[in-house]
Amino acid sequence: MTPILPGATIGFLGGGQLGRMTAFAARAMGYDIHVLDPDAACASRAVASRTITAGFNDVAAAVELARGCDVVTLEIEQIHPDVLDAVAAETALRPGRAPVYIIQDRIRQKQWLQQQGFPLGAFAAATTAQEVEDAVRAHGACIAKSTHGGYDGRGQVRLREPEQAAGAWEALGGRPCLVEQMVSxxxxxxxxxxxxxxxxxxxxxxxxxxxxxxxxxxxxxxxxxxxxxxxxxxxxxxxxxxxxxxxxxxxxxxxxxxxxxxxxxxxxxxxxxxxxxxxxxxxxxxxxxxxxxxxxxxxxxxxxxxxxxxxxxxxxxxxxxxxxxxxxxxxxxxxxxxxxxxxxxxxxxxxxxxxxxxxxxxxxxxxxxxxxxxxxxxxxxxxxxxxxxxxxxx
Ligand SMILES: Nc1ncnc2c1ncn2[C@@H]1O[C@H](COP(=O)(O)OP(=O)(O)OP(=O)(O)O)[C@@H](O)[C@H]1O
Ligand SMILES: [Mg+2]
CATH class of the missing domain: 3.30.470.20 (ATP-grasp fold, B domain)
Incomplete structure (x- = not known):
């Protein structure tokens, strides 16, 4: 494989602080930086020579980013799979679609880890409020986590009693969620x-x-x-x-x-x-x-x-x-x-x-x-x- 040498352009899906600090390091090594982020005032803007303001589900904008870059990486995993595919069709996408797709959904990620035999706390994938309740009955105190988009503890509800399941289900938007046993x-x-x-x-x-x-x-x-x-x-x-x-x-x-x-x-x-x-x-x-x-x-x-x-x-x-x-x-x-x-x-x-x-x-x-x-x-x-x-x- 041919290395991508300084002078080349690195694209970032996501322009938050993780992208910004990576961009500083890349700049220090002589790379140019392009960024795609929904926020025009994103943290990476100051370090990028080009910032495309678009959502992480905007295929056309992602193709535009990819066309100008020798490699595209990401600093957030919540990127629509169609966007990942479109970028990969244009240029090198690293990490690739497969690991990001597994990781971006909490249930998919936990199930993959389980299938591979890595050690996990007890969990259940709940698709109804009743299943959240069943999980709490089975495991005691739990944390219910939304499948997508949670970070820094957002999109999470802690439950002590089965009676709290309906409230937790509502709070997470009535969508499938991961229910994890509270680990000591x-x-x-x-x-x-x-x-x-x-x-x-x-x-x-x-x-x-x-x-x-x-x-x-x-x-x-x-x-x-x-x-x-x-x-x-x-x-x-x-x-x-x-x-x-x-x-x-x-x-x-x-x-x-x-x-x-x-x-x-x-x-x-x-x-x-x-x-x-x-x-x-x-x-x-x-x-x-x-x-x-x-x-x-x-x-x-x-x-x-x-x-x-x-x-x-x-x-x-x-x-x-x-x-x-x-x-x-x-x-x-x-x-x-x-x-x-x-x-x-x-x-x-x-x-x-x-x-x-x-x-x-x-x-x-x-x-x-x-x-x-x-x-x-x-x-x-x-x-x-x-x-x-x-x-x-x-
Ligand atoms: N099953 C659990 N048992 C006990 N504590 C937990 C459990 N799940 C999460 N926590 C606590 O909450 C913290 C944040 O949880 P988690 O890593 O799932 O959330 P997050 O929103 O992805 O956070 P971040 O983005 O900061 O990593 C954990 O680091 C841990 O301190
Ligand atoms: Mg975490």
């Missing part, structure tokens, strides 16, 4: 895998992640977990990437249960929020790695050069009576501010993140959380940014 989580990790067209892979060390109300709060690397868990999680993520045939990046979100079992939560065929620290602490950022993978260049090292951590900045930070204390936050050693250039802060909207490096994971995490508390004292109560003691049981 000890901690959450993710593993990122990069894969080239010929099958060469690079597997990242696991990131340890903390969520508040279904939204990622912080992520830190190294994960400070038992070595055996690292080995197991990396082998599983590599096997999933190979089996699903991804080209580009695959993030595997995992739960480690209070019984010590490793379960897959979900997959993402693109850069992932839990690896934003890769830009600070790892030899190759996830964004550069995506460019290398889809352009069929040698993959970069995934070695940890410095323990690093991030904390997300949601719209709430800008909705306080006082503006964020940016100068005070940046006084914390090793800390950097990343903003996505989004106008219009809304509650729960990801506007940016803080990152820190440190001598070890605890220090990196401590620094980034301290920086957050300085930046936005008014949001500490609603966003869990107190510093935990990271420890591995083995």
């Amino acid at each position: 989580i000890d901690y959450e990790i993710s593993v990122l895998v990069a894969r080239r067209p010929g099958g060469e892979m690079a597997v990242y060390p696991p990131s340890r992640n903390h969520h508040t109300g279904g939204i990622l709060t912080w992520a830190v690397i190294p994960a400070v977990i038992p070595d055996a868990m690292t080995t197991q999680a990396q082998a599983m993520a590599a096997a999933i990437a190979e089996r699903i045939g991804i080209v580009g990046l695959l993030a595997v979100e995992c739960f480690v249960t209070t019984d010590g079992a490793l379960l897959v939560n979900e997959l993402a065929p693109r850069p992932h929020n839990t690896y934003h620290h890769s830009e600070r602490g790892l030899a190759t950022s996830q964004f550069e790695q995506l460019v290398r993978a889809v352009c069929d260049l040698p993959l970069g090292s995934t070695a940890v050069h410095a323990p690093s951590a991030i904390v997300n900045l949601l719209g709430e930070v800008w909705l306080q009576p006082h503006a964020p204390h940016i100068t005070h936050a940046l006084e914390v050693p090793g800390t950097r501010l990343h903003l996505y250039g989004k106008a219009g802060a809304r509650a729960g909207r990801k506007m940016g993140h803080l990152s820190s490096v440190g001598d070890d994971a605890q220090q990196a995490l401590g620094r980034v959380l301290e920086s957050y508390r300085r930046l936005s004292p008014g949001t500490i109560a609603s966003f869990d940014v107190h510093e935990p003691v990271l420890h591995s049981t083995i």
Whole structure:
């Protein structure tokens, strides 16, 4: 296969922060960037030489994008399959239709993982309110998740009692949904895998992640977990990437249960929020790695050069009576501010993140959380940014 060399143009389906940060990395390597996004003011616009404003179901617009690009990748999985087909008919689409099609529907994704024998929590695919109720009777406390379009905990309803099924069904729009048993989580990790067209892979060390109300709060690397868990999680993520045939990046979100079992939560065929620290602490950022993978260049090292951590900045930070204390936050050693250039802060909207490096994971995490508390004292109560003691049981 011929590599796609600098000077070529990379197209992005999706112009959010993931595309923007990948575009920065691609620009640094000498590539040109074209973007398709429904929002004319999307985060990638500032980095792209061409932005097409169109929906992710607009075949004609996608063909237009593809015609101007040597390769097209994506930063969001909710792309209509007809659009994926149309792009693939014009130019290289990486990742290809098959993995994206499996991943973009939560039920299809879970069933595929199950068929392939990967470890999962109990779940049911519900097509009626009655089936949601049956699932709660069978499994106890559950989370019902819409099949498409959910992210950052949106499109999810938590249920404790079977009587809540009708309400949950309504809240999710009366459409088929995935009902998952509430897993008793000890901690959450993710593993990122990069894969080239010929099958060469690079597997990242696991990131340890903390969520508040279904939204990622912080992520830190190294994960400070038992070595055996690292080995197991990396082998599983590599096997999933190979089996699903991804080209580009695959993030595997995992739960480690209070019984010590490793379960897959979900997959993402693109850069992932839990690896934003890769830009600070790892030899190759996830964004550069995506460019290398889809352009069929040698993959970069995934070695940890410095323990690093991030904390997300949601719209709430800008909705306080006082503006964020940016100068005070940046006084914390090793800390950097990343903003996505989004106008219009809304509650729960990801506007940016803080990152820190440190001598070890605890220090990196401590620094980034301290920086957050300085930046936005008014949001500490609603966003869990107190510093935990990271420890591995083995
Ligand atoms: N079955 C479950 N049991 C326990 N906790 C869960 C379960 N499913 C989800 N959660 C919690 O909610 C978080 C978000 O869930 P999930 O990953 O399904 O949502 P999402 O909307 O895709 O989020 P994101 O886009 O941030 O990854 C998980 O990381 C976990 O903390
Ligand atoms: Mg998730």
